[in-house]
Amino acid sequence: MRITADMVAAAEAEVTEAEKARGEAEAALMDAPNSTLRAQELASVLKRVAQARTDARELGEALQAQAAAEQAAATREEREKAAGREIAAAGRELKAAAGAVEKAAEAAQGALVALMVATEAYDGLVARHADVLAAAGLALDGDTGGSRGLLSTTVRVRGTSYESLVPAGALLWVADRVAQARLSHMDPVRASLAGLLGYRAWEQRGDDLMAGVPEVPAVKHPEPPRVVNALQAMRASK
Incomplete structure (x- = not known):
């Protein structure tokens, strides 16, 4: 047969x-x-x-x-x-697929650079306004004030807080969100990125930065066999 x-x-x-x-x-x-x-x-x-x-x-x-x-x-x-x-x-399809990968990588690279530039500008504004408000005698003991800490700088304007965020933190945040949504639970990259970002580091921030960023569509992967x-x-x- x-x-x-x-x-x-x-x-x-x-x-x-x-x-x-x-x-x-x-x-x-x-x-x-x-x-x-x-x-x-x-x-x-x-x-x-x-x-x-x-x-x-x-x-x-x-x-x-x-x-x-x-x-x-x-x-x-x-x-x-x-x-x-x-x-x-094979030649035709793989050439087109490789071009699509390079094009997507170029777009992602440009977007990440733009993210880091925006983060640098944001951090500069947080630092400047924190100094101005602190110099005016407005610390973080009220609804409005500014303060530079050992690890971060915070500005509060009429009850709304803004905390500094280094560019590397923004980069890791995006990479971790994509990894958690797209990679298998068994992929070690997920744990590595989560470890670099810091356990619950983002949840412990005192502001709502990135709250308006939509979730990454998740990919459903097969669950490992239940041995028991x-x-x-x-x-x-x-």
Whole structure:
């Protein structure tokens, strides 16, 4: 029997469906942890997942072996000629995709520079007005005043506070928000950026800076397997 890419795709789709069913069965067991029926259902789904993964892996390997056997009979020149359409498509599509990446990186780079310039201007104004108000005898003991601290400078105008923010802080804030929304929970970059920004550092500010910036649309990533539920299902299936 000749293996086709459609057969491999169908097998991979079955893996996706089986994984979805596993998530639903795990959730059902979480709702009723003492239910023998729910545990048996999860055990059955786990067997389905294992079989689907095996089928998809074996079909993929068979397709690769089939393609290797066919290609071994042809010379490189013949193989390139036979794959002419795919080669042209790869060159065209990858060139366009690389250009899009560079264009997006250029736009992001310019936006980050503009952010840092704006932050520098903001910090300069906070420092200047803090000095002026402090010199006028207006400290932060009322609704209006200014003060330079060891780590930050603050201005309060009729009850509204403005705290200094170094350009690096603004840069890290943007990078952290994008990372938290777009990267997987297992990606170490998320934790690294959060650590550089400082735990709850932004929430501890005394002003509402960046409150008007919209949230970054989040990407939903698959949750890691729940080991405890899997063990429960294995015990129940014995």
